[in-house]
Amino acid sequence: MKAKMDLSVDTKECWNCPIKHQAVCSRCEPDELKRLEEIKYYRNYEAGQPVIWAGDHMEFVASVVTGIASLSQTMEDGRTQMVGLLLPSDFIGRPGRDSAPFDVVAVSDLTICCFRKNPFEELMTTTPHIGMRLLEMTLDELDSAREWMLVLGRKTAREKIASLLAIVARRDAALKKHSPKDGMNFDLPLTREAMADYLGLTLETVSRQISALKKAGIIELDGKRRVVVPSLERLINETGDDVDGGYIS
Amino acid sequence: MKAKMDLSVDTKECWNCPIKHQAVCSRCEPDELKRLEEIKYYRNYEAGQPVIWAGDHMEFVASVVTGIASLSQTMEDGRTQMVGLLLPSDFIGRPGRDSAPFDVVAVSDLTICCFRKNPFEELMTTTPHIGMRLLEMTLDELDSAREWMLVLGRKTAREKIASLLAIVARRDAALKKHSPKDGMNFDLPLTREAMADYLGLTLETVSRQISALKKAGIIELDGKRRVVVPSLERLINETGDDVDGGYIS
DNA sequence: GCGCCACTTTGATCAGGATCAAACCGGATT
DNA sequence: AATCCGGTTTGATCCTGATCAAAGTGGCGC
Numbered sequence: 001m002k003a004k005m006d007l008s009v010d011t012k013e014c015w016n017c018p019i020k021h022q023a024v025c026s027r028c029e030p031d032e033l034k035r036l037e038e039i040k041y042y043r044n045y046e047a048g049q050p051v052i053w054a055g056d057h058m059e060f061v062a063s064v065v066t067g068i069a070s071l072s073q074t075m076e077d078g079r080t081q082m083v084g085l086l087l088p089s090d091f092i093g094r095p096g097r098d099s100a101p102f103d104v105v106a107v108s109d110l111t112i113c114c115f116r117k118n119p120f121e122e123l124m125t126t127t128p129h130i131g132m133r134l135l136e137m138t139l140d141e142l143d144s145a146r147e148w149m150l151v152l153g154r155k156t157a158r159e160k161i162a163s164l165l166a167i168v169a170r171r172d173a174a175l176k177k178h179s180p181k182d183g184m185n186f187d188l189p190l191t192r193e194a195m196a197d198y199l200g201l202t203l204e205t206v207s208r209q210i211s212a213l214k215k216a217g218i219i220e221l222d223g224k225r226r227v228v229v230p231s232l233e234r235l236i237n238e239t240g241d242d243v244d245g246g247y248i249s
Numbered sequence: 250m251k252a253k254m255d256l257s258v259d260t261k262e263c264w265n266c267p268i269k270h271q272a273v274c275s276r277c278e279p280d281e282l283k284r285l286e287e288i289k290y291y292r293n294y295e296a297g298q299p300v301i302w303a304g305d306h307m308e309f310v311a312s313v314v315t316g317i318a319s320l321s322q323t324m325e326d327g328r329t330q331m332v333g334l335l336l337p338s339d340f341i342g343r344p345g346r347d348s349a350p351f352d353v354v355a356v357s358d359l360t361i362c363c364f365r366k367n368p369f370e371e372l373m374t375t376t377p378h379i380g381m382r383l384l385e386m387t388l389d390e391l392d393s394a395r396e397w398m399l400v401l402g403r404k405t406a407r408e409k410i411a412s413l414l415a416i417v418a419r420r421d422a423a424l425k426k427h428s429p430k431d432g433m434n435f436d437l438p439l440t441r442e443a444m445a446d447y448l449g450l451t452l453e454t455v456s457r458q459i460s461a462l463k464k465a466g467i468i469e470l471d472g473k474r475r476v477v478v479p480s481l482e483r484l485i486n487e488t489g490d491d492v493d494g495g496y497i498s
Numbered sequence: 499g500c501g502c503c504a505c506t507t508t509g510a511t512c513a514g515g516a517t518c519a520a521a522c523c524g525g526a527t528t
Numbered sequence: 529a530a531t532c533c534g535g536t537t538t539g540a541t542c543c544t545g546a547t548c549a550a551a552g553t554g555g556c557g558c
Contacts, residue, residue: 073399075489081402083395094388101392128377135384138391139343143350145394146332150322152401153330153449157545192506200402205545207507224506224554240324406515441536454515456537473524473536 012042017113022089023063024137027129035127039119045106051092052104060114061093067110068189071102072197082198084145087171091137095121108189152200155240160199161209162238165219169229185228213238261291266362271338272312273386276378284376288368294318294355300341301353309363310342316359317438320351321446331447333394336420340386344370357438401449404489409448410458411487414468418478434477462487 014033020026025036042065045051051069052058064086071084083102086092092104092112124131151163168188173180192203192210199206213219218235220228229235236243263282269275274285291314294300300318301307313335320333332351335341341353341361373380400412417437422429441452441459448455462468467484469477478484485492 071395073395075399075403076491077489079403079489081399083398096385102395125377128374128380131377131380131384132374135380135387136345138384138387142387142391142394145391145398146320146322146351149332149394149398149401150324150330152398154324154328191504202546203506204508204547208545211507240326240328242325440534451516452536453517453538457515460537 017065019063019065019089023113024091024130024134025063027133028127029129032123032127032129035123036115036120036130039116039123041114043112043114045110045112047106047108047110049106049110050103051106051110051112052100054100054103056100057098058093058100058117059098060117061091061095061120062112062114064088064090064092065111065113068107069110069112070105070107070194070198072105073102080197081200082194084141085198090141091134093117095124095134107194157199157201157205157209158212158238159240160201161195161206161213162218162235163241164195164199165213165227165229166235166239166241169227169232169235180232182229182231182233184232185222185226187225188227189225266314268312268314268338272362273340273379273383274312276382277376278378281372281376281378284372285364285369285379288365288372290363292361292363294359294361296355296357296359298355298359299352300355300359300361301349303349303352305349306347307342307349307366308347309366310340310344310369311361311363313337313339313341314360314362317356318359318361319354319356319443319447321354322351329446330449331443333390334447339390340383342366344373344383356443406448406450406454406458407461407487408489409450410444410455410462411467411484412490413444413448414462414476414478415485415488415490418476418481418484429481431478431480431482433481434471434475436474437476438474 014020014025014037017023025033028036043051043062045067054073066088069086069090069092070082071086072080072082074080085107086104093100095117098117124134151160155163165188169180169184169186172186173184190198192206195201196203196206201209210219210221214221217230218238220230222228233243263269263274263286266272274282277285292300292311294316303322315337318335318339318341319331320335321329321331323329334356335353342349344366347366373383400409404412414437418429418433418435421435422433439447441455444450445452445455450458459468459470463470466479467487469479471477482492
């Protein structure tokens with residue numbers, strides 16, 4: 001009996017919101033926060049549930065508070081490509097546009113903080129802090145989308161898997177506020193199919209390459225979802241990326 | 250003797266700048282434009298010349314005025330992936346960051362309008378119009394980067410070529426201010442290699458697929474660079490995209 | 499315990515695009 | 529005219545990852 005924790009009680013108030021230092025509202029002054037608080041409401045989704053379908057009218061924009069959502073595109077014949085992973089503090093939707101360009105699906109159980117679209121847009125024109133933070137976040141997203149284009153266009157299946165693992169490892173380390181190190185372990189909250197959709201592969205190839213990395217000792221699996229990385233350097237070597245380049249920041 | 254036209258004389262002044270209605274400065278009031286004008290200068294590059302290398306310190310941000318530039322990433326072993334095509338009015342660089350994340354190369358002869366970075370950043374904090382326009386442009390870029398991820402991750406070689414042609418056709422139509430129509434023709438200002446780098450293919454595959462589309466009567470070639478599209482619908486069918494979806498806007 | 503179901507692994511075969519190689523084309527230089 | 533050269537086309541073969549198929553695993557409800 002997996003009793004689902006009700007996270008909402010903890011996050012109803014901005015002052016103890018877990019993403020208050022990263023989200024679109026992180027630059028806001030107390031009075032601006034107050035006005036945001038008036039137009040916000042929370043929504044919860046279970047793993048697998050759709051949040052928005054491409055083309056839907058959107059009456060809100062939102063921040064991911066807890067959990068993971070995917071942004072993806074599907075062709076008529078069923079081929080699908082994930083075009084973004086939305087993690088806590090990531091922004092959903094777009095001021096000035098009212099139909100969604102991509103599908104948004106809850107990958108894990110998910111809580112989002114919604115702002116009614118019209119008042120939010122008004123608020124953006126009057127308070128610069130929101131727009132500035134959103135610009136920053138959007139520029140970051142654009143950079144990572146472009147990094148991902150290299151993965152999709154030029155990397156081998158093995159390099160793709162290693163790249164995904166390296167990204168999740170880095171993100172997990174950032175979340176726990178320590179730098180990624182040897183022996184670290186983390187949850188991989190994606191099914192083989194979701195990984196395939198993210199990497200532009202089939203799920204069989206994903207499975208085979210993960211087995212190969214395991215056999216090569218690059219990773220160890222603890223159960224189905226927990227990954228252990230004995231040597232981070234060896235993992236990064238497998239990504240094809242420059243070992244020292246990129247992520248100094 | 251290819252006498253190079255000096256475009257710069259025509260574009261030194263904001264009031265008759267060819268991109269004044271689309272660029273980052275398009276929302277500016279006359280007084281804001283005046284301040285921008287004080288910190289701007291033009292640069293010209295010949296086709297093939299590098300503008301910025303990844304990792305370089307950048308002392309400016311800029312708008313593409315005329316010509317085309319590419320944004321690309323290269324792995325140590327030489328594999329490269331283009332991650333963006335920069336067309337007139339597109340923005341180069343990023344306020345608040347001083348080293349370039351990607352290579353920028355002039356694909357055709359190129360003129361850019363540069364703003365010194367520090368004064369530009371200051372201007373952004375004091376005048377909201379620049380930041381707002383930049384946010385809009387960045388959100389658009391992010392959407393098209395994500396569209397491109399579907400092309401890279403899931404489309405066949407033939408669909409990739411057709412997608413590229415359809416995009417260039419649409420952009421060309423937009424530039425000439427009419428909707429794309431049957432029988433239209435346009436320049437394809439990219440070498441086979443550049444197309445390959447954009448599409449995540451080899452140049453041989455690009456060449457073969459273009460030949461195949463030609464043989465199938467989907468396109469006609471006039472010389473090496475000019476493309477004629479007898480039936481736009483037939484071209485779009487080849488992209489794998491939903492025929493009516495997407496680009497209504 | 500038993501079976502069900504979603505997810506995963508593994509195997510055999512196939513095919514799309516990469517790779518290696520050579521010829522071709524058109525414009526510029528001498 | 530002869531040569532050169534960047535870019536392009538075409539051909540032959542190879543290999544990575546897709547596809548088709550079957551069996552394995554583990555959690556859950558009955």
